[in-house]
Amino acid sequence: MLGLTKKDGTLFIAVVLLTVLAPFILNPFPENSAMAQFNAGYPDLMQRFVIFGIFAMGFNILFGLTGYLSFGHAAFLGVGSYATVWMYKLLSYNVLPGLVLAIIVSGLFALLIGYISLRRSGIYFSILTLAFAEMSYRIAFSDLLGRFVGTTITNGETGLQVYSNDPQILLGQNGIEATHFFGFEMGASRILEMAGWSFTFNFGFYFCAVIFMAMFYMTIRIFRSPFGLMLRSVKSNQQRMNYTGVNSKPYTLAAFVISGMYAGLAGGLLAAMDPLAGGERMFWTESGAVVLMTILGGAGTLLGPILGAGFIKYFENIFSKINDNVLHSWFAFLPDGMENFMVTIIHPFVGKGWHLTLGVLFMLIVIFLPGGLVEGGQRIGRLFGRKKSEAEPKPGAIKPAE
Amino acid sequence: MAILEVKGVNKRFGGLQALGDVNLTVAENSVHAIIGPNGAGKSTLLNCLVGKLVPDTGSVMFDGQSVLGRKPHEINQMGISRVFQTPEIFGDLSVLENVMIPCFAKRDGAFRMHAIESVGAEKELAAKAMQMLEDVSMAEKHDMHAASLSRGDKRRLEMAMCLVQDPRLLLLDEPTAGMARADTNNTIDLLKEIRDKRDITMAIIEHDMHVVFSLAERITVLAQGTPLVEDTPENIKGHPKVREAYLGEAQV
């Protein structure tokens, strides 16, 4: 199907179904139940799942396949957002030109940074990318570029946004004053009430979801292509590769640029959901987060980075909302002393402390499941005696032609 | 006709003269063995041929063109493949993938952006790679993880990866080291067959004299970075200087 093997096709269809049905799947608890706060099916979070899924998917093409660990990919995320907001300012709130520009600009930017950083490998490569991203962050925050050209480029600490005196030459007399795709507004939602449950269908989410599925399809193709095989052999043994007549440099640079473009697209989509771009999107913590997502989910696997992105975004948004009041209500059934004791114990791990929980989980996963969540899934699959998974070849393995 | 001409090559590592004025001519479609005690500079010489090292002075000509200053992948694309002393394979990939990569390199050159096509659709290349694996009797191991192979199998795999490229010059650095006797004999048979069937020149470094005398038409003896003698196997066997420098300890 679609030029995919049966197994990849099944995986693709599964991901498509899960994405399309996300508003249901992520809202398993009735609106008024105590568990409702664990529901993740609201537009803002669902958009983040797919957008950061794209970001991590692209990062995985570089890190998962070639083994080059970039610590600066947030720079491309930020560049994508700025490019998109600029298109709003100059043309109109239609997101299409912005997204196209985001991909182009981040690709060019990645070409520059990649060309320089890839002169080194290992830790030196990582440090170079980190340094470039820090520079980009500083430049964006101080609007240094803007000072050179005489007009603002990134609008400094305020962040780039649309003002009423911006040209917006395609806006027209009574054009739409919110981000849209040929008239369909990103913010538009339909809510379906069903016996206590409430499901939200948001246009912005489905817009991102369609792009996400297309990018996932493209990622599968890249993984299964000769190009993908070359990238995996860069990771495996670059020396052998060169003595086999392959120039590994352009392959790694291409992987770097492609992953930069994925990041730029993700940044553009963030600005498509919310017409703002700020320097903090380039901060090193964002670069670190995508590394965590990829490793947590399973670097080098198709599904891993998506799972990792979902996992981390879920924690960031759900665990951070659990405060002491919520905890007290959970343990209200206990005697007072016990209740306070439980709240004190759990307190550091939720609310503002969600990073702590994530850190502990990350450690556990890296130690016990070096292959990430995907490996966990495979182990569980094997536990339930599906013999198939044993015979399953490694990701990307090829069958002889017979 | 000489396919490889090494003239006046010197290489120093700090105070150590690893290669001292090496001259070597390898005739096209011949098997040329390079022997010598440990540390004689044999591997260093090969490194100078494939672009891993650049000699301090001297020239290296392959088929009338200098290889000096070229990158390893460019030298490979000229038609030189090398089997390393410690097997260099793609440990993370399957055995078949290991052999397909050199096939791609041979067909597509040093770089080609083929990101949308599917490896699975490359039936012809896969068949070629499988045939090569069959030739080294590893076909049934084609979907094994290359890292999990035995040392001897890794060597045979690396040899298959080089041979599938149909190189004009094949450099072998101790191809049978770490192999069981039976595997060594199979390797000799394989190399003999290749020598007889293809237009290929081989330069082979080997400590196992059985392998050397079974295959080589010319032998160069290297000692302390300098060629001692170069002659036919028969003459080398009886050469007093060689016996003294090398063969005496090897117990022919």
Ligand SMILES: Nc1ncnc2c1ncn2[C@@H]1O[C@H](COP(=O)(O)OP(=O)(O)OP(=O)(O)O)[C@@H](O)[C@H]1O
């Ligand atoms: N990169 C290097 N840096 C420093 N010294 C080196 C380097 N490579 C080789 N040498 C030294 O050069 C000398 C020749 O080494 P070489 O590996 O060429 O020997 P060899 O003939 O291949 O020996 P063996 O039979 O053990 O493989 C040795 O003394 C070795 O220690």
Ligand SMILES: [Mg+2]
């Ligand atoms: Mg050696």
